[in-house]
Amino acid sequence: MTENPAHTDLWPAPHASGPVSATVHVPGSKSVTNRALVLAALAAEPGWLRRPLRSRDTLLMAAALRAMGVGIEEGVGPDGSGEAWRVIPSGLHGPATVDVGNAGTVMRFLPPVAALADGPVRFDGDPRSYERPLNGVIDALRVLGARIDDDSRGSLPMTVHGVGALDGGRVEIDASSSSQFVSALLLSGPRFNQGVEVRHVGGPLPSMPHIRMTVDMLRTVGAQVDTPESGGEPNVWRVTSGALLGRDLTVEPDLSNAQPFLAAALVTGGTVTVPDWPEHTTQPGDRLREIFTEMGGSCELTEKGLEFTGSGSIHGIDVDLSEVGELTPGIAAVAALADSPSTLRGVAHLRLHETDRLAALTKEINELGGDVTETADGLHIRPRPLHGGTFHTYDDHRMATAGAIIGLAVPGVEIENVGTTAKTLPDFPDLWAGMLGN
């Protein structure tokens, strides 16, 4: 949770003068956009990606794939509607350089792609990317036949020495620190000579909906995937080697990025509608319907989208967030404003996210007068009257949006480096002001 001294800008978080009433169009899902880019790049024919998220994480993914020779062109989509990317796969080439920024999806999903390139691919990124776990992907790729130079440290920076193909086969990994290790190996699995069988061994696997998203999207492009849910062994996924189809895919809104807007309805006792909320989805943000309802709101999925209404009361919650860890900062912010304590569990792995999120949330909420303690796997939050002050964000987009939620209810909160929301939601300050009618 090191502070980046370059970021001293303070954004006065708007205080809500009354219940919000707004419709907020939330941009596309980071997780869907970056999976779709990888799958389209590995396909045997061109594909379309409509309403892709354009944020730091997805632009880094697109730039990295382009660096390996993939065509990603701006377009309007085959039916003439909406912004789109046309992805034109090609032989994957090295030498190339990949900047992962601090994107988990880029640093984990691309080394298996690089192993298929015909030359060296160098990976580097933000200082924090050196600390985030990558050993599961590196070790697995070596077992599957890749040569990687990582100075034997199991982290970035590193070079993957692709030779144009990878054997693949069976591998055991401990993915308890990140579900993205499993997703990474499965996404490129159809292009390995023998496909891939991934067996997770170790502590509980977080973020299962994100693994389901990987499996669903692989099946959509024609891959054959066997999973624990489809009658296979627990913790084992198998992807058969085979060509992938080029598809025309429309990206769903990012439901985790819808969180601060739904929270605004909850915190101010207002109503926020998010258009295009999918009826069925693997996105973990869909769990907000249930979690924020338990915390005092109510919601309805109508033809206008998800309409979420706060009751004016906010209740504490005792909840296991292991499946939906990325929702923790926003839930913690709402919990700090509730009428009873909360316990958030199952999220020890958040200590290795964009920042140590458990430490950062504890420190920043407490500095505004709160009473938060870290547990082995989460947070205890006892609401107290909060006061204004600086809310530090540690280059973490979800810390910035968590601070903005608190600022709705607490005058004088200033968010340091709100620009860090560009990782997944560059429009955040404007969308927030628009929601508040400013």
Ligand SMILES: O=C(O)C1=C[C@@H](OP(=O)(O)O)[C@@H](O)[C@H](O)C1
């Ligand atoms: O695969 C994905 O798109 C993601 C998986 C999760 O990662 P972890 O399993 O590392 O928590 C999640 O937190 C992250 O925001 C996105």
Ligand SMILES: C=C(OP(=O)(O)O)C(=O)O
């Ligand atoms: C953990 C997150 O991101 P990443 O994809 O970098 O892991 C997140 O967006 O909350």
